[in-house]
Amino acid sequence: MTTVYVHGIGMTKFGSFEDKSLKDLLIEASIGALKDANLPKIDAVFVGNFMGGTLSNQEILGAIVANDLGLGYIPTAKLEGACASGGIALRQGVLSILSGEYENVLVVGAEKMKHASTATVTQFINTAMDQSTTEKEAGLTFPGFFGTVANRYMYETGAQKEHLAKVALKNRENAMNNPLAQFQKPTSIEEIVNARMVTDPLGLFDCSPITDGAAAVVLSSKPSNIKVRASSQSSGPTLMQDAIDLLSLPAVKISGERAYEKAGLGPEDIDVAEIHDCFSMTEILSIEELGFFPKLEGWKAVEAGETKVGGRIPVNTSGGLLSKGHPIGATGISQIYQLVRQLRGNAPNQLAKQPKIALAQNLGGTGAYSVVHILERV
Amino acid sequence: MMKVYECCGIESVTKKVYCSSCGKEITNEIDVPEEGTVYSYTVIQVPPAQFAHLAPYTVALIQLKNSKAKVTARILESVAIGDQVKLDSIVDGAYVFKKVGSSKVLHNS
Structure with a gap:
């Protein structure tokens, strides 16, 4: 039975980079991961990206990465699943090694967004919703979905805006120690709660930002001290009006359950997690769906x-x-970057007791995709 | 009336080909009144370019009367959860509902 290991990680700083193209970001993160892995012969490349075609007028990212890195005429592909594009690319990399086809795979995700206006970015992010529906024509936005979820969650549980703010504050405090994070300025509950409203009740700090950045991982069937214990994925509803329970993200729940089953582990075994907090509300729902806490608690x-x-x-x-930043295609891979550093014992906000088991969960669309990976230090 | 598609107790305004529960083709169509209660809502302050001229605007998820199905619609007024709403018009492919009763009235009646 083949096992997949992480051999190298790389990541650009997340933020606003006027002078760097989408390609520059992909190459910079890839070089980091390749060097970290001691430059193995790469057999295939998987790229995670969502808006290269619309915002940078650039596709064929897989072939560009292979060509500009000089990896030879190896097979490549770009994977798209909205904000889960990075996680899906990673999973395809894992599966390609498990199939026996490849030994060493480079997975790199990137997004270049800051050069476009907020209205343009919002318009293109909305392609992550089903466009041929009355729901889209009603003007529901992607943040609007989570705003609607948040109002119902607060109505049913008694949670207040301050509880959403606490998620944003925690993540900002963590980002303050992460030199690669987009936002490192201190903030407060008062500032978060009183910030400009984006989609009631979610304000500016409750929403992930528009970001440039990239992250990369080198995977291999050869052993290293970081093992991929599980890779799983699920779909969910593509429309808010199709949700059977508005306060549930079935894709997160199912992808989590499948990952636990594959790994032979449960939520109680996870030492550290990176969860897709595209909105403060989403982090709360997902820590419930992944079994860390009871539903609605x-x-x-x-x-x-x-x-x-x-x-x-x-x-x-x-x-x-929320505070490290959300360059869409890079996000799912940057989660792995942070978790590998936690497992290696040299992460920003390194846990006092060096973790052994780590979980990453990457969401796409209005809960339309969810990918979970579980890593183990061996 | 509004069409709702049903199979195995799952009701949806979206017409799907097969039932995710039993796997059979969905054939049961039910007509339900174009009214309901606000299940939840949001007020969109940062719109996509297409809806910039409307902002800020309210979008709600409406629990349809006599059905388990919900529908997403734009609402003409500001609303609260539990408010009663009714279809006002269909504008550029969007359902636009209006408020016809408040949640407080509902609780007192």
Whole structure:
């Protein structure tokens, strides 16, 4: 039975880079991962990207990476699954090694977004919703979906905007120690709660930002000290009006359950996690769906500090999408970057007790895709 | 009336080909009134370019009357969860609902 190991990781700083193209970002992160892996012969490349075609007028990213790195005429592909594009590329890399086809694979994700206006980016991000529906024509946006979820969550649980703010504050405090994060300025609950509203009740700090950046991973069937224990994926509803339970993200729940089953582990075995906090509300829902906390009680765990560094299950020690930044195609791979550093013992916000088992969860669309990976230090 | 598609107890305004529960083709179409209650909502302040002229605007998920199905619609007024709403018009392929009763009235009646 083949096992997949992580051999190298690389990541650009996340932020705004006027002078760097989408290609520059992909290459920079790839070089980091290749050097970290001691330059193995790469057999295939998988790229995670969402908006290269629309925002940078650039496709064929896989072939460009192979060509400009000089990897030879190896097979490549770009994977798209909205904000889960990176996680899906990673999973295809894992599966390609498990199939026996390749020994060493480069997976790299990137997004170049900052050069476009917010209205343009919002318009293109909306391609992650089903465009041929009355729901889209009603003007529901991607953040609007999570705003609608948040209002219902608060109505049913008694959670307040301050609880959402606590997620944003925790992730900002983590990002302050991460030199690669987009936002490192200190903030406060007051500033977060009183910030400009984006989609009621979610304000500016409750929403992940527009970001440039890239992250890369080298995977191999040859052993290293970081083993991929599980890779899993699920789909979910592509429309809000199709959700049977608005306060559930079935894709997260199912991808989590499948990953636990493959790994022979449960939520209680996870030492550290990177969870897709595209919105503060999403982190609360997903820590429930992944079994870390009971349904509709995630907000209480946040209030009790259980997801902070030093808490029962530290979530988003990188700063998360909210403060590390969210260059869409890079996000799922940058989660692995942070978790590998936690497992190696040299991460920003390194846990006092060096973790052994780490979980990454990457979401796409309005819960339309979810990918989970579990890593183990061996 | 609004069409709702049903199989195995799952009701949806979206017409799907097969039932995710039993795997059979979905054939049961039910007509339901174009009214319901606000299940949840948001007020969109940062719109995509296409809807910039409308912002800020309210979008709600409406629990349809006499059905398990919900529908997403734009609402003409500001609303709260539990408010009663009714279809006002269909504009450029969007359902636009209006408020016809508040949640408070509903609770007192």
